[in-house]
Amino acid sequence: MTGGDQQRTADWRRAGAAIIGLLAMLALLGTIWLVSSSSQMRDAAMERERSAYDVTLLTRTLDASMSRSEAALGRFVLDEETESGNLYYNNWRLARQQLNELYRLTRDRPEQRQRVETLVNLFNIREEELSAAARAAAAKRREGGISLYYAAGRSDTGPLMRRQLQEIAQAEREALEESIDRTQLFAARANRLNDYLIWLGAISGLIALFLGALSFEVLRQYALTRKEAEQESERAYALEEAVAERTAELSAANEALRAEAEEREAAEARLRQAQKMEAVGQLTGGIAHDFNNMLAVVVGGLDLARRHIDGPRRDLMSHLGNAMEGATRAAALTRRLLSFARAEPLLPERVEAKQMIGSMRELLDRTLGEQISITYAIAEDAWPVFVDAHQFENALLNLALNARDAMAGEGQLEIRADNVTLAAGEVGDIRAGDYLRVAVRDTGKGMSDEVRERAFEPFFTTKDVGKGTGLGLSQIFGFAHQSGGEIGIDTEVGKGTTVAIYLPRTDVAATAQPVAPLAAAQEEDGIVCANARILVVEDDPRVRTATVGALEDLGYDPVSCSSGAEALSLFAPGRFDLVISDVIMPEMTGTELVRHLTAAEPGLAVLFVTGYVGDDESDELADHELLRKPFTVGALSKAVAEALRRASGGAPTAVAS
Secondary structure (H helix, E strand, C coil), rough: CHHHHHHHHHHHHHHHHHHHHHHHHHHHHHHHHHHCCCCCCCHHHHHHHHHHHHHHHHHHHHHHHHHHHCCCCCHHHCCCCCHHHHHHHHHHHHHHHHHHHHHHCCCHHHHHHHHHHHHHHHHHHHHHHHHHHHHHHHCHHHHHHHHHHHHCCCCCHHHHHHHHHHHHHHHHHHHHHHHHHHHHHHHHHHEEEEEHHHHHCCCCCCCCHHHHHHHHHHHHHHHHHHHHHHHHHHHHHHHEEEEHHHHHHHHHHHHHHHHHHHHHHHHHHHHHHHHHHHHHHHHHHHHHHHHHHHHHHHHHHHHHHHHCCCHHHHHHHHHHHHHHHHHHHHHHHHHHHHHHCCCCCEEEEEEHHHHHHHHHHHHHHHHHHHCEEEEEECCCCCCCEEEHHHHHHHHHHHHHHHHHCCCCEEEEEEEEEEEECCCCCCCCCCCCCEEEEEEEECCCCCCCCCCCCCCCCCCCCCCCCCCCCCCCHHHHHHHHHHCCCCEEEEEEECEEEEEEEEEEEEECCCCCCCCCCCCCCCCCCCCCCCCCCEEEEEHHHHHHHHHHHHHCCCEEEEEEEEHHHHHHCCCCCCCCCEEEEEEECCCCCHHHHHHHHHHCCCCCCEEEEEEECCCCCCCHCCEEEEEEEECCCCHHHHHHHHHHHHHHCCCCCCCCC
């Protein structure tokens, strides 16, 4: 080989060595850059892990603080002690601080920030709900604080907050798992790159000393990175232990809260019982007061009539008339009580509002007086309703009388009936559907918010003593709800009041002969069948004697007994033309007795006489005539005549007592 060839070979070798050294340097620099990038990504993943741990722990701590605060508020509204109130406020302020810290930790993450902002809004709403109860407790309004606390307990805000906390914690747990996976991925990548770096460092050391020095520096950085990774691992382990300890504390707190909740439920049960007894006492006192007033009129009138029985007939009839008026008012009070309790049976039928209200015009004009100007706005296509016609008229008459009293006997009154379609809950607890709205508007003094809230309470009245029982609106309330409708009040102090009854539209076909309304002209007493044989079943001897006497005076032939068993022993098919029976009797009720009698003699004429009917009996009563106690001889005469007509094939007609 010549010298030129050797020189060219040496040049190629030097060029090759330079190229290899350059490639090694580039590979080394690339490896260093990859290691640095992997370390930065691993550090970012570890920082995300720490943030996820902090947020998860903070959500549990915030939930515990709110739970302790609400539990302290529960004690506060019960005992109204300052210490309980301070405990509630301190825990709630702590929860507010923890919520702010949670917002700070998540503000750079849009999804979590949105969840936390939603939680902040719910927190503020919950604070308003609980603050109302706390203020009432601080003002020593025991019932007010407890009712507000119960209302806050039934609110959806608390469960929504806890669900939002769970979503935040779940998102952090998912982020934590993702961060752990990323940390492990970047750590494994760094390990592999460091292995490559060692190999390249060894090769580079053969090529140049400076590459060896650079490799040594890389190895030193690798060692430091491993040490930091071990430290982070130890910190993660410590965090796991702290989370476990905190979980144990929260579990103990939950057990304590569960025990407090059970104790609170027991206290609530005792409170409800006390409220029930208070309501019963109030109702009993109101009934006793009104009945004593009415009985005073009855007893006084009868005593004066007895003293003047040999005196002028005019004085005697005046005293008897006063006694009769007192007894009639007592019967009306009983009817209102039954209507309010929804215990009086309804006899529903299809009612045309325009026809019924039109038939009441004369009655309303005569009852309200000349100083009340009445206008009517009845829709021509007013929908029919399926209600008790008598109760409907009583409700409208009561509304008109209340309006007259609100206007002090002078003003303008409007009666309106129109068709409306309502959504669910648009008026009270009404269901969605088509309704007939019957409204009575006056130009009186209106109601304050306090009076409006209590308007439907039994025995609540703003009238002077002796001028009202406080059962008018409560009776209308019971009638509307019993008929499947609702009642609403629109009022403003100084501008009058509008009370509207909403009754559901019916598709029931009209009967051939509808029930005669109370306002219709009363027919004269008439005897359908003179000397008709009548079986009277009544367990009260005084009522039985009075009924038998009235029937004999009307020209009938009555036979009486005191029980269902005795009636069965006296009864035989064809022996009696009519059976008059009380409904509520010991051993056998009137409806049970009539089932036995009609099984033996189908088509038997039956007249029920009752002062109270349970819900389970009302369906059977609808198939027969019904006379409500107390009743006059005239009412008894009409009821007997209608029962006999029905048995003989006539159309049934309801009887007003």
